Amino acid sequence: PTMSVVAASPTASHLADSPSVTSASLSQQPNGSPTRSAVGAAAALIKTGPPVKFGTTDPISLQEPSEADRLLSDRMREELEAEFPAETSDGMARRQAVLREIEQMFSDWATGLAVEAGLSSEEAHRQGTKVTTLGSYRLGVVHPGSDIDTLCIGPPNVSREHFFASFVPLLDQHQDVTECVPIPDAYTPIVKLRMRGVCIDLLFARLAKPVGPGDDPEELARDDDVLKNMDEKSVRCMNGFRVADQILALVPNQETFRRTLRFVKYWARRRKIYSNVIGFFGGITWSLLVARVCQLYPYYAPSQLVNRFFRVYLHWNWTKPVMLCETVEPRKEPGLSDLKVWNPKTNPADRQHVMPVITPAFPAMNSTYNVTETTKRILLEEFKRGFETVRLVEQQKAAWSKVHEPFAFFEQFQFFLWLEVLVRTDEVYKKFSGWVESKLRILVMQLEGVNGMLIHPNPLQYDLCGSDGEWPMGCGMFIAMSFSSDAGAHPGLTIDLRGPITQFMEVINQWADKDAYAGQFKLRLRWIKRSELPEYARDPEAAQRRQADAGPWRKRPAEEAAAGGAPAVKRPRVAANGK
Numbered sequence: 001p002t003m004s005v006v007a008a009s010p011t012a013s014h015l016a017d018s019p020s021v022t023s024a025s026l027s028q029q030p031n032g033s034p035t036r037s038a039v040g041a042a043a044a045l046i047k048t049g050p051p052v053k054f055g056t057t058d059p060i061s062l063q064e065p066s067e068a069d070r071l072l073s074d075r076m077r078e079e080l081e082a083e084f085p086a087e088t089s090d091g092m093a094r095r096q097a098v099l100r101e102i103e104q105m106f107s108d109w110a111t112g113l114a115v116e117a118g119l120s121s122e123e124a125h126r127q128g129t130k131v132t133t134l135g136s137y138r139l140g141v142v143h144p145g146s147d148i149d150t151l152c153i154g155p156p157n158v159s160r161e162h163f164f165a166s167f168v169p170l171l172d173q174h175q176d177v178t179e180c181v182p183i184p185d186a187y188t189p190i191v192k193l194r195m196r197g198v199c200i201d202l203l204f205a206r207l208a209k210p211v212g213p214g215d216d217p218e219e220l221a222r223d224d225d226v227l228k229n230m231d232e233k234s235v236r237c238m239n240g241f242r243v244a245d246q247i248l249a250l251v252p253n254q255e256t257f258r259r260t261l262r263f264v265k266y267w268a269r270r271r272k273i274y275s276n277v278i279g280f281f282g283g284i285t286w287s288l289l290v291a292r293v294c295q296l297y298p299y300y301a302p303s304q305l306v307n308r309f310f311r312v313y314l315h316w317n318w319t320k321p322v323m324l325c326e327t328v329e330p331r332k333e334p335g336l337s338d339l340k341v342w343n344p345k346t347n348p349a350d351r352q353h354v355m356p357v358i359t360p361a362f363p364a365m366n367s368t369y370n371v372t373e374t375t376k377r378i379l380l381e382e383f384k385r386g387f388e389t390v391r392l393v394e395q396q397k398a399a400w401s402k403v404h405e406p407f408a409f410f411e412q413f414q415f416f417l418w419l420e421v422l423v424r425t426d427e428v429y430k431k432f433s434g435w436v437e438s439k440l441r442i443l444v445m446q447l448e449g450v451n452g453m454l455i456h457p458n459p460l461q462y463d464l465c466g467s468d469g470e471w472p473m474g475c476g477m478f479i480a481m482s483f484s485s486d487a488g489a490h491p492g493l494t495i496d497l498r499g500p501i502t503q504f505m506e507v508i509n510q511w512a513d514k515d516a517y518a519g520q521f522k523l524r525l526r527w528i529k530r531s532e533l534p535e536y537a538r539d540p541e542a543a544q545r546r547q548a549d550a551g552p553w554r555k556r557p558a559e560e561a562a563a564g565g566a567p568a569v570k571r572p573r574v575a576a577n578g579k
Contacts, residue, residue: 046064047063048063048064049064049299050062054250054251054252054294054298055323055324055325056324056326059295059296059297060297061296061299062298063297063299064299065304069300069301069303069304070301072393072394073259075400076263076400080266080400083401084262085143085144086143087142087143091144094197095142095148098195098196099148102171102195102200103130105170106129106154106167107129109167110158111125111127111129114155127157127210127211128155128207128211128215128216128217129153129154129217130153130217130221131151131153132153133149133150134149134150134244135149135283135284136283138244138248139244139248139261139287141262146199147200148201149240150201150203151203151237151238151240151241152202152203153218153221153238154206155206155210155211156208156210158206160189160206160233160234163204164182164191168180171191171195171202174195176196177194179426180194181193181427181430183431183434187236188233188236188237189203190203203240204237205234205237206234207220207230208227208228208229208230208231209228218241221238221242224328226238227336227339228333228336229334229335230335235339239359239363239365240284242362243284243360243361244284244287246361247324250295250324250360251294251295252294252295252299253298256300256301256305257290259302260290260309261286264286264290264309265283265286267386267404268280268286271382271404271406272406272407272409272459273375273459274459276367276368277440278370278375278440278441278457279370279375279441279444280379281368281379282367284359285367285368288324288359289309289322291324292312292322292323292324295324296312303394306403307387307391307394309386310383314380314383314384318354318356320356321342321356322356322357322358327342327343327358327364328341329341329343330363339362339363340363341362341363341364341365342366350366353366353368353371354371354372354373354376355371355376370441372441372445372448374447374454374456375444386403389402409456409478410478410537410538413481413482414529414530415481415529415530416479416527416529416533417478417479417497417525417528418476418477418478418526418533418534419436419440419477419479419523419525420464420474420476420477420524420525421433421461421475421523422468422470422521422522422523422524423471423472423474423520423522424471424473424519424521426473429473429474431517432511432513432521432523433461433474433475437461437477439507440477440479442507443479443500443504444457444479446499446500446504447479447481450495450496450497452483452487452489453489453495454482456482457478458477458479460477461476461477462476462477462478462540463475463536463540464476465535465540465547466546467543471522476534476536476537478537483495505525
């Protein structure tokens with residue numbers, strides 16, 4: 001195959017064709033793994049598919065999977081389904097019913113606003129509204145308990161202020177809604193909703209011009225012109241849908257892509273490298289990376305793609321971006337020319353990105369702008385481990401579960417920075433913990449400059465499990481620290497963390513809502529040894545049992561008397577274990 005791809009991918013020597021499972025036999029061992037046979041016999045069975053091209057370059061390989069590769073992929077799917085099952089048909093039906101109800105509520109509400117503004121009933125019904133999905137749900141990678149990223153597309157006469165001030169209270173009053181937390185001031189404004197047990201992350205985008213007769217807002221959203229004169233926040237929300245839609249259009253085989261992505265995302269979560277906010281990769285980035293490997297190996301089976309996923313990105317030249325298609329520069333016309341497209345040649349800030357992975361929809365953006373040198377080091381270590389472990393699976397020396405074995409964070413390190421977010425209500429928890437989490441990357445970058453020390457941030461937020469009698473809810477976050485001569489450490493070296501921590505706390509104190517919620521939140525930060533870890537981090541299950549035995553959290557007697565009884569408190573949705 002042509003190697004014109006090397007300018008933006010690993011070297012040819014790393015990517016040369018080689019059957020991932022050298023087997024000419026269709027038999028299986030008792031454990032379900034394919035048996036091995038002669039390499040020469042396997043090579044004789046290698047078939048290639050017709051020439052195709054997806055993305056910016058020709059494929060690296062047109063090789064089709066052998067029967068052994070298919071068997072190994074089936075085994076991978078079976079093991080994953082046993083540990084991390086996909087959503088059931090009943091669960092999907094419940095999700096679809098919730099989405100239909102939200103869409104009906106949104107349509108009725110927007111129509112009512114239009115009538116109040118003077119439109120006739122017929123005109124109001126023609127104005128065009130749509131509720132659609134994005135993220136993992138749109139990509140078809142859904143498991144029980146996962147959120148549905150949802151976009152409400154509204155007509156020009158419906159503003160974001162209307163949405164948060166009028167529609168969100170309607171949702172909150174719905175009898176089946178048990179949680180409704182609007183965050184209108186976020187970089188991408190969002191409503192976190194729970195309806196009949198289904199968690200929804202609700203976004204809003206306002207169309208800049210009315211929908212024509214017979215036009216579908218979702219179809220219009222696929223065209224770049226929909227962004228003309230659209231406000232910046234609506235562009236960000238709309239592009240969530242447009243990116244997911246483009247990914248599905250740019251992969252050779254959607255089902256193979258989904259099966260591979262399910263494995264990679266589960267692996268990333270278990271290895272504690274799934275978090276865009278803290279500087280690892282988020283869901284959209286993992287999707288883009290898997291999609292690019294599918295383009296480079298269009299006929300491979302999922303097990304082969306997992307192998308190449310680790311291999312490709314371990315050896316990737318990260319001075320070059322990962323892209324599914326060429327970027328499109330904005331047209332020189334009003335309403336579009338101001339949209340910023342990722343371009344390191346013209347934007348100096350884009351040249352500073354450490355591991356660029358570019359979204360395919362216009363305007364192209366870097367999905368990994370939060371990655372630091374520390375998180376890059378950790379990601380590359382995990383790619384290396386992943387590739388080596390997959391090779392053991394292919395050699396029948398390990399099970400697939402070994403690949404996504406949980407990273408033993410608290411056993412791996414001796415020293416930690418321990419942050420605790422402590423709050424009084426669910427609303428304050430979501431806002432303040434989100435603020436702290438979004439700024440944790442700043443602390444990571446400050447700590448990178450401390451001589452003699454390597455750090456490893458943990459993206460999980462650990463439920464306090466009622467461990468603090470003063471505060472009803474909150475979470476713990478941890479950054480591990482290690483010291484080695486390779487990092488410049490030596491006997492007698494003094495490690496001074498005051499500078500990084502002081503700067504971080506100054507940023508935290510800039511929280512816009514701190515006065516509105518005075519006395520309802522607190523951030524506690526300590527340096528601890530492994531032996532000082534709280535129970536909810538060392539043994540979450542034991543902490544949960546202890547909390548259940550103790551009953552609901554209650555205030556101290558004096559506080560309870562003053563308040564007239566203990567309040568009902570919703571528990572925050574935060575991680576309490578490695579899954």
